[in-house]
Amino acid sequence: MSDIKVEVLLFAQLRELAGVKHKTYDLPAGTLFRALLDRMTVDFGTAFRTEVDSLEGLRIVFPDRECSLEEAMTVPLADNITIVFLPPIAGG
Numbered sequence: 467m468s469d470i471k472v473e474v475l476l477f478a479q480l481r482e483l484a485g486v487k488h489k490t491y492d493l494p495a496g497t498l499f500r501a502l503l504d505r506m507t508v509d510f511g512t513a514f515r516t517e518v519d520s521l522e523g524l525r526i527v528f529p530d531r532e533c534s535l536e537e538a539m540t541v542p543l544a545d546n547i548t549i550v551f552l553p554p555i556a557g558g
Contacts, residue, residue, distance in 0.1 A: 523554030
């Protein structure tokens, strides 16, 4: 199997915790989102993962769907896609 490239875009507190706006990953074909999130935890630390896991209303946006973190875990990743981590928008 060949590798795939996946770009991740981060916003708000997730961007601050990661220290980057975006990052591109080379992953084995057939990788599920949960494995990408594990890689991101290694790169960005446990505080990042804790925030992702506890952030109520976090949406994971794929090119063909938007879903909750729980729903995203089993999504297989495709080559040359961008995944957006979209925290809830606060305002007032």
